[in-house]
Amino acid sequence: MICTLRCLPLLAVLLLPGCALFEEGASLSNFHTVVLDPGHGGYDNGAKAVKGLPEKMLTLDVARRVKPLLEARGYHVIMTRTTDIFIPLGGRTGISNAHPDAAFVSIHFNSASRRAANGVETFYYNPRSAPFARNILSEIACCYGSHSRGVKYARYYVLHHNMRPATLLELGFVSNPAENAKLQDPAVRQRLAERIAVGIAKGHGGRAPLIGG
Numbered sequence: 001m002i003c004t005l006r007c008l009p010l011l012a013v014l015l016l017p018g019c020a021l022f023e024e025g026a027s028l029s030n031f032h033t034v035v036l037d038p039g040h041g042g043y044d045n046g047a048k049a050v051k052g053l054p055e056k057m058l059t060l061d062v063a064r065r066v067k068p069l070l071e072a073r074g075y076h077v078i079m080t081r082t083t084d085i086f087i088p089l090g091g092r093t094g095i096s097n098a099h100p101d102a103a104f105v106s107i108h109f110n111s112a113s114r115r116a117a118n119g120v121e122t123f124y125y126n127p128r129s130a131p132f133a134r135n136i137l138s139e140i141a142c143c144y145g146s147h148s149r150g151v152k153y154a155r156y157y158v159l160h161h162n163m164r165p166a167t168l169l170e171l172g173f174v175s176n177p178a179e180n181a182k183l184q185d186p187a188v189r190q191r192l193a194e195r196i197a198v199g200i201a202k203g204h205g206g207r208a209p210l211i212g213g
């Protein structure tokens with residue numbers, strides 16, 4: 001469909017949630033708001049760790065750690081959840097899509113039936129979000145001795161239905177006994193949070209751009 005920029009918001013309303021549009025105004029260079037999305041919550045535990053906290057608690061903990069680090073860099077930060085509650089996926093993208101100046105970062109931990117699986121990876125849906133995913137991966141890879149599994153394309157709901165620059169982070173495997181032992185350590189999660197904040201701000205030279213700038 002041929003469309004001018006002016007009709008994009010209307011189209012978005014008509015087409016969402018069936019089809020997400022990366023709004024033209026949304027850009028990696030000018031976002032001021034970061035929507036942090038701790039994966040899972042409530043009855044949805046996410047991945048079960050071989051020992052310790054389940055994925056839903058680890059994601060919330062990391063998001064809580066990232067928030068003040070971004071605020072210190074001048075960003076406005078919104079969390080899709082701040083407690084152990086279930087938020088539908090559409091509610092998560094709805095928060096992002098309601099903020100034209102936002103970028104969206106979903107936080108997850110991985111699990112696999114193969115116990116040896118390990119490492120961190122980041123995902124994007126719209127190719128224009130790929131640099132965002134790459135910036136964060138380059139910071140978190142190796143930050144606790146983990147290896148990089150790369151930046152990958154995926155049609156995940158929270159990415160596909162997102163109108164903003166959006167990435168989903170998989171911060172390591174809680175199904176891997178050695179990796180899980182590290183991820184259960186709050187000091188490791190703090191280090192991860194610091195690297196995530198650096199990665200988010202990387203395209204802006206480390207600080208949120210000036211409003212209107």
Ligand SMILES: [Zn+2]
Nearest residue numbers: 039046108109
């Ligand atoms: Zn998850």
